[in-house]
Amino acid sequence: MYYYSTRSKAQGLSFAQAALTGLAPDGGLFVPEIIPPYRASVRTSLGTMDFHDIAFETIKPYVYGEIPDTVLADLIHEAYPFSAPLVQVEAQLVLELFHGPTAAFKDFGARFMARAFAYLRRGEEQSLHILVATSGDTGGAVAAGFHGVEGMRVTVLYPKGRVSPLQEQQIAGLGGNIQALAVEGTFDDCQRLVKIAFSDQTLQKQQALSSANSINIARLIPQSIYYAAAAGKAFAGKSDTPQGASPWDALKAAPPGTVSLKPGEPITFCVPSGNFGNLTAGLYAMKMGAPIRGFIAATNSNKTVPDYLASGLYQPRPSQATISNAMDVGAPSNFERMSAQWSWEALRQLLQGVYVSDEATRRIIEEVHHSQGYFLDPHTAVAWQGLNQIRRAASLSGPVGILATAHPAKFAEIVEPLVGPVPVPESLKHVMEGKTLARIIPADISALLEVLC
């Protein structure tokens, strides 16, 4: 498989080159030459296949000839000791993506990427330096994914004071090969600094650099897995029973799982979106042949993409702070990837855009807890409320699955004042005990280069 920059088809790179470079030299994002369809035998058995087998079949064509099958299978087993249950919360399907170690969906991309990098770089002497800008969850997932991995060094930039205390601790509490920089600015500043650093010739010569943002193709591809698995299940008329970390209120009634799903119906996914890596991975899964009807792109007041879908005009803007801070992105970087592969007209066929205010987000957290005893984190709440808003305007046919992108305990400072104590999953219990080891820098490229060089 060759990978090209979204800005030029002049040079095709291997998966290893595209993944390890991160961003294309011309500033574009890498995209695969084709989105490979599932074999028919795989496509028709997604509903019964094991999560690891779906992961293997999904990733294999993208790394064919570069990661041998046995290595890939091992890598997937190591990366995913957890999966993505599709649970019923009364009449609503929820795809719970927070059963990994940092309790957010970014574990799916980051854990695969860390292990793929380690394999692709086997035998290299110089360590690989990974630069990541995060609006919250990426940093923690990447830091956890790479922590202690030999030959890897990670620098995470996050907007100071704009991530939750727990997120900050997940980024800055590890130390060792993980360096945390608290930038006095917004997520867009962090992202801009990383972009400039990547184009800095001196730094490029001195170090082996890579990114780990959702702009990295190695993080994007594995995010297609859970879409395929969930779509397959719903199409087979199945869902999962809630697992250990499912955030039910023990004081409320036992979790219901009531609706019987009609087999043979493709699902619509409602995706809480910021940088649009998750949604792009969903588009890939659909194109590969997973039984997906379409998507709802739900944002907070950073509604650049919903506005684009409505008007055809793409107008990036500065990001605004909201309570769903991992989606505070005014200039979503994966938009370039989406629009390189799908026209506005095509996207309008596949996606509906909706945005949700903080006030409505808070209200739906209360409502869902009150009526169903299920805790939503603010990001998942944006999707839940966005779906309600869409449904008010038009009926949707077939099942709809909401992507639950983080465990509510990660955002306890927002959720608990609304609905009381949230059960903390095992994965998060010990995080807050350590020290925070961040260095504060201004949103200025010379300050960043000084730290990096």
Ligand SMILES: *Cc1c(COP(=O)(O)O)cnc(C)c1O
């Ligand atoms: C990163 C993140 C999102 C947004 O995902 P994108 O791929 O950037 O659109 C949504 N919810 C949570 C909890 C996140 O961490």
